[in-house]
Amino acid sequence: MAAVSSRAGRRRPRAARRFPSGRCSGAAASPGGMAGAGKVFATLRNHWKKTTFGVCLLSWGGNWLYGKHCDNLLRRAACLEAQVFGNELIPSSMPLKKATVFLNPAACKGKARNLFEKNAAPILHLSGLDVNIVTTDYEGQAKKLMELMENTDLIIIAGGDGTVQEVITGLLRRADEAAFSKIPIGFIPLGKTCTLSHTLYPESVNQVQHITNATLAILKGETVPLDVLQIKGEKEQPVYALSGLRWGSYRDAGVKVSKYWYLGPLKTKAAHFFSTLKEWPQKHQAALMYLGPTERPPEEPEEKPSRPPLYVRLYRRLRLYWSPPRKEIPQEVAPEDWQELKLSTVELSIATQNRQLDLTRTEDFMNICIEADTVSKGQFVNRGSQKMRDPHMCPEGSQCIQASRCILQLPEGTEGSFGIDNEEYEAMPVEVKLLPRKLRFFCDPRMREQMLRAAVQ
Incomplete structure (x- = not known):
């Protein structure tokens, strides 16, 4: 019995526990982690040119993506504002306003079409306008198209100074220019030089915001009168300029x-x-x-006065019949x-x-x-x-x-x-x-x- 009890009292020493591969205690992992980080920093330091280039590339890429995101937010806000105009109720007897857009795709080194379709076209279509886009193919075509254009409620010029000059020259060369010159004109700055944008719109560093602001200004309806220069040579047809x-x-x-x-x-x-x-x-x-x-x-009133009642018109005609106006003696015009x-x-x-x-x-x-x-x-x-x-x-x-x-x-x-x-x-x-x-x-x-x-x- 004693022998049995002595054998039972003996115990084998337990083997040290081993952690599975990939696991270690915090104290044991610290030197290895520091060593790995040190190798990374050493590699970056030894290849500092590549590191600098990579950092610059990542910074530029992040900034570019952030700029694209901000541009999309600007477009979204402009479209929501334009949708308010499109949701307005109009009488069933009133036709939609017709807007004729003259787009010069060669403006801004050939980028004008893309800029218009991404930034301006969605706003115009959401506003409820009947939009007709006329794209020019060569220099001087806008003058000819403007001379042949049918009736429209709005004229929109999408391009630069050259496109504006062509459109207004074609407009003012028309036989019925007295009526067509009263049609309000919108200008969407898409060209390399856009002199009018400094007068019509606030300055903006962001091109997308500048284009959307110009397009929304057309929907808001505020207008200003601008002077025009008529420049005429001895034989050529007159050319018209705004600057x-x-x-x-x-x-x-x-x-x-x-x-x-x-x-x-x-x-x-x-x-x-x-x-x-x-x-x-x-x-x-x-x-x-x-x-x-x-x-x-004096500036002419924009709204025409209402027609007077019937009795007022009869009284005026009878007064003219019984007392006709005297013939005015023409006054001599002073020499210029x-x-x-x-x-x-x-x-x-x-x-x-x-x-x-x-x-x-x-x-x-x-x-x-x-x-x-x-x-x-x-x-x-x-x-x-x-x-x-x-x-x-x-x-x-x-x-x-x-x-x-x-x-x-x-x-x-x-x-x-x-x-x-x-x-x-x-x-x-x-x-x-x-x-x-x-x-x-x-x-x-x-x-x-x-x-x-x-x-x-």
């Missing part, structure tokens, strides 16, 4: 800026600098005749007071006041700026950069004239080109006439309020 006409050395150098694209931010200064090497001093000789400003007539000026300038510009619109002014005129020809090469290069930002700026020392009509006579054999709303035309003797408040363009309500506040102050 103005430029003729001179700054315009010629600005056209060549794109040739020096490889110089990056220095391309503008390079174009003007190389322009001074070909010919200096650069003078343009001409003769100018002009008329002074004209008084603004033309002013004549011989000029020598580095650049001449004739501009409307659409860039700085004043809705309460009492006189109508266009601004003629004759820049002095005594400019140094350094001033020419520096001023050329300013002219690229504001083409119709009038520098200090220039002669400024306010006129309602002018005739520009050029010497025989004059070469070069005019810039009319950033479009190139052959230089020739022309007559420029101001058509005050000729067209009405849709604008953002905030911009209209801002113009009215500025006029009151």
Whole structure:
């Protein structure tokens, strides 16, 4: 019994427990984890060029995706706002408003069609408008299509300055332009240069927001009257402009800026600098005749007065029958007071006041700026950069004239080109006439309020 009890009292020593592979205690795992992290950091440090490139690529990709997400949110908000207009009830007897869109797909280096279809077209279709999109295939086609266009309630121009100039030229060349010029016009900025957008819409860094704001402004219905310049040569049909006409050395150098694209931010200064090497001093000789400003007539009411009752109309007819009006003696028209000026300038510009619109002014005129020809090469290069930002700026020392009509006579054999709303035309003797408040363009309500506040102050 004793032997049995002694054997029973013996126990084998237990083997140390082993953790399954991949599991370890916190104390045991710490050195291995630190070693792994150290290897990662060492690898990144040894390949710092690849690491830097990868970080930059990931940052750019994340920023690009975030920008796309924000653009989609802007489009969604604009579509919801447009749907409010589309959900409005209209009488069954009232037809849908017809909107004719002139789209230039070549604008913005061929990106205009994609920009329009993604940002503007959904808003127009959700608004309840009967939209008819006319796509141009070549330069000058918008003029011909505009001359053949049937009746419409809205005209929408989707493109840049060139598209705007073509459409308004075709509109004002029509035989019935008096009626068609009363149709409100919308402008969706899709081109490389969109001068009107600075007047009609608030400034925006985001292109999607700028396009959606312009499209929503058409639905809101606020309009402003804009002046138009009628530019007529000796033989050609008149051309119409909303910004103005430029003729001179700054315009010629600005056209060549794109040739020096490889110089990056220095391309503008390079174009003007190389322009001074070909010919200096650069003078343009001409003769100018002009008329002074004209008084603004009272604005016509937008709503026509209601027809008077029958008894009022009968009374008026009887009064005219028994006491016919006397024949008025025609008054002699005073001769027009033309002013004549011989000029020598580095650049001449004739501009409307659409860039700085004043809705309460009492006189109508266009601004003629004759820049002095005594400019140094350094001033020419520096001023050329300013002219690229504001083409119709009038520098200090220039002669400024306010006129309602002018005739520009050029010497025989004059070469070069005019810039009319950033479009190139052959230089020739022309007559420029101001058509005050000729067209009405849709604008953002905030911009209209801002113009009215500025006029009151």
